[in-house]
Amino acid sequence: xxxxxxxxxxxxxxxxxxxxxxxxxxxxxxxxxxxxxxxxxxxxxxxxxxxxxxxxxxxxxxxxxxxxxxxxxxxxxxxxxxxxxxxxxxxxxxxxxxxxxxxxxxxxxxxxxxxxxxxxxxxxxxxxxxxxxxxxxxxxxxxxxxxxxxxxxxxxxxxxxxxxxxxxxxxxxxxxxxxxxxxxxxxxxxxxxxxxxxxxxxxxxxxxxxxxxxxxxxxxxxxxxxxxxxxxxxxxxxxxxxxxxxxxxxxxxxxxxxxxxxxxxxxxxxxxxxxxxxxxxxxxxxxxxxxxxxxxxxxxxxxxxxxxxxxxxxxxxxxxxxxxxxxxxxxxxxxxxxxxxxxxxx
Numbered sequence: 609x610x611x612x613x614x615x616x617x618x619x620x621x622x623x624x625x626x627x628x629x630x631x632x633x634x635x636x637x638x639x640x641x642x643x644x645x646x647x648x649x650x651x652x653x654x655x656x657x658x659x660x661x662x663x664x665x666x667x668x669x670x671x672x673x674x675x676x677x678x679x680x681x682x683x684x685x686x687x688x689x690x691x692x693x694x695x696x697x698x699x700x701x702x703x704x705x706x707x708x709x710x711x712x713x714x715x716x717x718x719x720x721x722x723x724x725x726x727x728x729x730x731x732x733x734x735x736x737x738x739x740x741x742x743x744x745x746x747x748x749x750x751x752x753x754x755x756x757x758x759x760x761x762x763x764x765x766x767x768x769x770x771x772x773x774x775x776x777x778x779x780x781x782x783x784x785x786x787x788x789x790x791x792x793x794x795x796x797x798x799x800x801x802x803x804x805x806x807x808x809x810x811x812x813x814x815x816x817x818x819x820x821x822x823x824x825x826x827x828x829x830x831x832x833x834x835x836x837x838x839x840x841x842x843x844x845x846x847x848x849x850x851x852x853x854x855x856x857x858x859x860x861x862x863x864x865x866x867x868x869x870x871x872x873x874x875x876x877x878x879x880x881x882x883x884x885x886x887x888x889x890x891x892x893x894x895x896x897x898x899x900x901x902x903x904x905x906x907x908x909x910x911x912x913x914x915x916x917x918x919x920x921x922x923x924x925x926x927x928x929x930x931x932x933x934x935x936x937x938x939x940x941x942x943x944x945x946x947x948x949x950x951x952x953x954x
Contacts, residue, residue, distance in 0.1 A: 634921075635892055635893075635920075635921065636892070636893055636894075636919065637893075637895075637911065637921065637923070638845055638895045638923055638925050639896050639897075639923065640834065640837035640895065640924075640925055641837060641924050641925065642830070642837065642926075642927070642929075642930045643837070643898045643902075643907065644900070644902050644904050644907060645903065645904075646830030646930075646932075647830070647932045647934045648707050648732060648733070648828070648900075649674045649707060650933075650934075651707075651730070651731075651933075651934045651935075651936060652673050652674055652706065652728040653673060653683070654936060655704060655726060655936055655940065656673050656704055656728070657683070657686065658940050659702060659944075660683075660686050660688065663702060663944060664687070665686070665687025667688055667689070667701075667702050667704060668701055668702065669683070669690050669704045669706065670691060670692075670697075670703055670704070670705055670706060670710065670714070671690070671691075671706045671708065672690060673704065673706050674856075675857070676853050676856065676899075676901040676902055677878050678879075678902075678903060678905075678906055691703075694714055694721060694723070695721065697718075699721055699723070699952055700948045700951065700952040701723060701724070701948060702724045702725070702726065702944050702948060703718055703723045703724070703725055704725070704726040704727075705725065705727045705728055706728060706729075707728055707729060707730045708729070708758075708759035708763060709729040709733040709737060709763035709764065710729070710759075711762065712766060712767065713766055714763075724944035724945070724948035725939065726937050726940065726944070730828070730934075732829075733760055733763070733764070733798055735824075736764055736795055737763070737764055737767050739795055739822055739826075740752075740764055740768050740771075740772065740795060741767050743771070743793050743795075744767070744768030747771075748791050748792065748793045749771060749773065749786040749788070749793075750773070750792075750793055750794075750795055751772075751773055751775050751786075751792060751793070751794045751812060751819075752765060752772050752774050752775065752794075753775050753776075753794060753795070753796040753797065753800065753808050754776065754797030755800075755857060756774055756776050758797060760798065764795070764797075773785075775808060777804065778804070778807050778808045780808075781812055789815075789816045789818065792816045792818070793819070793821070794812060794820070794821060794822070795822055796827060798826055798827055798828040798831060799831050799856075799857040799858035800857070801835065801864060802827055802835055809821075830900045831858045833930060834858065834862060834897060834899070835861065835862065836927040837897060837925055837926070837928075838850075838862050838865045838869060839865060839868075840869075840925050840927055841871075841897075842865070842866045842868070842895065843870040844893055844895075845871050845872075845893045845894060846872050846873065846891040846892060846893050847871065847872065847874065847875075847888070847891045848862075848863070848866035848871045848874040848894070848895035848897070849874075849875055849883065849887075849895070849897075850862045850897055850899065851876075851897070851899065851906050851907055851910055852899030852902050854878075856901055856902075858900050858901075862899060866895065873891075875887060877910070878906070879906065880909040880910045880913035881913075883910070888917065894914060894919055896911065896914070
């Protein structure tokens with residue numbers, strides 16, 4: 609006689625199993641938009657590539673064309689030679705000035721060295737240079753908000769060194785001295801934190817109520833847009849990964865902005881391989897963005913790395929649409945090799 613089957617186990621999870629299921633975090637990625645290359649960086653990188661195509665290697669570049677390790681190494685493989693000073697470029701060669709801009713003295717050095725030059729300075733940096741020249745011409749004291757030693761600050765300061773005082777953040781305001789408190793204007797490095805810059809401006813206005821502002825915002829549109837996107841994701845993300853190099857001012861600022869917006873943790877990496885898996889402990893939502901000098905291939909590398917660890921769901925956080933483009937430096941329309949050769953023979 610066949611025994612009648614007893615009660616069968618329930619097919620639904622037990623209470624404990626259900627709780628484990630409910631508490632398993634949903635892993636997702638918030639991807640910032642816009643991110644990566646801005647118009648000024650795109651222009652500068654293409655300028656080096658076009659110069660190599662038109663004139664052949666070597667082409668010399670004074671300082672890193674943009675602050676990104678991958679970009680610099682890629683251009684070196686194509687024949688670009690990066691130097692720290694203009695005097696390192698052999699006579700009769702081409703030298704490209706980086707997107708960060710240079711002081712007038714550097715142009716003079718190139719002329720003395722009989723070098724053909726391509727100026728790849730970002731047009732938004734050039735705007736700040738022109739503002740410095742104009743306000744110095746009107747005998748203003750210019751308070752330049754920026755980080756000491758940054759190439760952009762050095763270049764802008766060189767336009768009117770006798771008129772410009774560097775202000776490196778709110779804590780530096782108390783040290784500022786001017787000739788006439790009624791004839792003072794502020795300018796800024798283009799890649800700063802918007803919030804910290806305005807905090808510095810407010811502190812300066814506390815000391816100099818008649819402080820004049822630049823005719824238009826000096827912090828570039830790309831820097832502002834990338835910071836806005838990070839603010840939007842910061843409150844929701846447990847961890848924000850910023851792709852960018854440590855000497856990239858705007859990339860470093862994105863880490864600061866993420867933490868200020870509420871992210872529990874944030875780190876700057878050049879490559880996906882630099883991510884520490886320990887950062888993912890207890891993390892359900894990862895924000896990903898990149899600085900304005902970072903090619904998209906590096907962001908894809910980070911997304912692939914995260915996907916391999918369960919973070920496959922990607923949601924884009926869009927703060928703005930960008931359509932700005934800058935024309936290439938006018939020097940690329942000339943035969944610079946011939947000009948440099950003529951200069952050495954002349």
